[in-house]
Amino acid sequence: MDAVAKKYRYITKECLFCNSTNEADHPIVYQKNFRDEDLDAGVFSARRTADHFHYDMVRCSKTGLLFSRHILDDEALNELYKGSVVTFGEQTEFIKRDYWRPIADKVGGWQRKRALDIGCSNGFFMEVLKDNGYEEVHGVEPGTEPKAIARADIRDNIYTGFYGPGLYPENHFDLITCFQTLDHLSDPLGMLRNMLYNTKPGGHVYMIMHNTNALQAKIFGERSPIIDVEHIYLFNKENLSELCRKAGFKVTSVFDVKNGYPMSYWVRMSPLPMKKMWVGTLKVLGMYEKMLDINAGNMGIILEKV
Secondary structure, three states, rough: OOOOOOOOOEEEEOOOOOOOOOOOOOEEOOOOOOHHHHOOOOHHOOOOOOOOOOOOOEOOOOOEEEEOEEEOOOOHHHHHHHOOOOOOHHHHHHHHHHHHHHHHHHHHHHOEEEEEEEEEOOOHHHHHHHHHOOOOEEEEEEOOOHHHHHHHHHHHOOOEOOHHHHHOOOOOOEEEEEEEEEEOOOHHHHHHHHHHHHHHEOOOOOOOOEEEOOOHHHHHHHHHHHOOOOOEEEOOHHHHHHHHHHHHHEEEEEEEEEEEEEEEHHHHHHHOOOOOHHHHHHOOOOOOEEEEEEEEEEEEEEEEEE
């Protein structure tokens, strides 16, 4: 007997700036290319090799915002993210270095009492914050597996669930970090406003996410790893800054983020054709595990609550 096909409920998303789904101003760029039965928790796990599944994606002609028009409802997304697993263990030290580097010379002038990492996975950046002087570190992560493998001294401070109103008090954190998460949310403006509420006056928010104006996104188009069913709203530096100001933050800096990984990682994650040939060539040349630091298409932003 054939398996019963999955059936999810879908909701329609509007442009964050136009509050509209007017097709004339938001034409389809990429058409939906998956069936409901193609989706499982593995598809919603971070840093997997992209399946290239995506919803109908449209672009705002006024702001350049790229977003998924019809998406799974929150109930379905919550269930899929709860089952997600940690797939980047061998890259953890590289990620820690790359995410810390943009603020390393700034935190000395910031208050370092209490910090929160949203979408913290196994707490790897909580470790960095604690090891660099933050007295109290907290994390929020929907998946159940990551907390179980977190470092013992931070494990109890990871909340398994979703970040939202009522979870933490007003004016509570000196720093809130959020990496590769804002573009996964169906209500990023609502999340930013809640982050503002939880941040102390004079405190900061530091985020990293994909940049739709990056060279790789323009070259690879629909084959870019950022065109993915996990991504609901995708930003560039200008419209991300506009959204953060709309939430009430002062934007202090927006910048490209350099990532450094072995060549083996770059080949595995890229949409290059003939990957076996690339792997073989790099191994022959002795470059397969050589480190390469490049601007791969990520951007960072630092915000202040004034």
